[in-house]
Amino acid sequence: DAVPLEFAEKVFERSGGLPYLLQLYGSILIQHLNSDKRKHADMSDFTIVEEQVLEQGTYYFRNTVQSAPDSAKEILSALSRTEDKQTLNPQTRRWLQRRCLITENEQLTIPVLGRWIREYWQL
Numbered sequence: 746d747a748v749p750l751e752f753a754e755k756v757f758e759r760s761g762g763l764p765y766l767l768q769l770y771g772s773i774l775i776q777h778l779n780s781d782k783r784k785h786a787d788m789s790d791f792t793i794v795e796e797q798v799l800e801q802g803t804y805y806f807r808n809t810v811q812s813a814p815d816s817a818k819e820i821l822s823a824l825s826r827t828e829d830k831q832t833l834n835p836q837t838r839r840w841l842q843r844r845c846l847i848t849e850n851e852q853l854t855i856p857v858l859g860r861w862i863r864e865y866w867q868l
Contacts, residue, residue: 761855825859
């Protein structure tokens with residue numbers, strides 16, 4: 746297999762299954778393998794690929810956070826730093842759930858977004 750199942754599962758988990766991010770991870774992986782003249786990925790490639798996802802996905806990540814109401818920005822920021830349950834008002838919960846940004850258990854749906862918030866977003 747060109748891409749190990751473990752790698753694919755990690756991409757799905759980190760992207761929350763979001764089509765745009767799945768495509769971005771895949772595209773970056775292919776570019777990485779081509780530049781190394783390789784046909785098979787391994788788990789050591791994941792870190793390199795995710796670093797590029799964080800950089801190349803900045804427009805998507807920034808737009809996602811900037812378009813959020815202040816209360817949702819605060820929750821996204823808090824969830825990016827901890828898995829502790831946050832206190833959400835119904836309106837904020839609804840806004841985040843409609844955009845598939847939190848799970849029913851009120852955790853981030855897209856862990857790579859949480860990493861981007863921690864590392865790149867200036868509140």
